[in-house]
Each structure stands twice: as structure tokens, then as C-alpha cells.
Amino acid sequence: MEENIITLTVIDREDVAHKIDAPTDMSFNLMEICKASDLPVEGTCGGMALCASCHCYVQSDHDLPEASDDEEDMLDQAFFVEENSRLSCQLPITNELDGLVVKLAPVDESA
Numbered sequence: 001m002e003e004n005i006i007t008l009t010v011i012d013r014e015d016v017a018h019k020i021d022a023p024t025d026m027s028f029n030l031m032e033i034c035k036a037s038d039l040p041v042e043g044t045c046g047g048m049a050l051c052a053s054c055h056c057y058v059q060s061d062h063d064l065p066e067a068s069d070d071e072e073d074m075l076d077q078a079f080f081v082e083e084n085s086r087l088s089c090q091l092p093i094t095n096e097l098d099g100l101v102v103k104l105a106p107v108d109e110s111a
Helices: 030-036 068-078
Strands: 004-013 017-022 055-058 085-087 103-106
Touching: 004 030, 017 030, 068 085
Parallel strands: 004 103
Antiparallel strands: 004 017, 055 085, 055 103
């Protein structure tokens, strides 16, 4: 495997796992990688932690950066929040995330 490429697993809303190779040297975040891989992640606010349309559940035991106050505030307003909830736009793609497994959160169909 190349030095600047990690492998992530994203489980979609139909429980299908997608293995994705992601570059660590291009300042992408997880939301951008999901969108580039044609996964159903909205990212309505463009990655500013102003919506929860990129909400996901971290299923692997990775040491992630702390959630910012903005991310915590947004998750407080989101649907289907769990202990392992994060906004994928707030997870920068770094070498430390190699092997990360996330599941896309359900969407609120009533919105």
C-alpha cells in the first residue's frame, strides 16, 4: 500500500460495506471521501459542522480528534444520535485513521 493512502470501510444505510482507499496528503475529510465515492452523504453545509447531513457512527476503536463545540452542538440537534456519533466532515483523513470503520446514520425522512 502506498505511504499516503489508507483504507476505510464505510457501511451504507443498506448495511453494505464499501472499502475505500483514501489519500492522506490532500487535506480531505471523511465526508468528502464518501461523496467522492458516490456514497449517500449530503454534506449540505459544505463541511462547516452547520448541519448533520454527514452524521455517521464510528464502529472501530480509533483514537479520533475530540469533537469541537460546534460539532457537539450540531449533534445535540441531530436525529438518531448515539455515543459513537460523529460528523464525517469533522474527521480529517490522516494515517491514524487507517482501517477506520463507520456506518452512515439514518436520515430523518420527515424533514
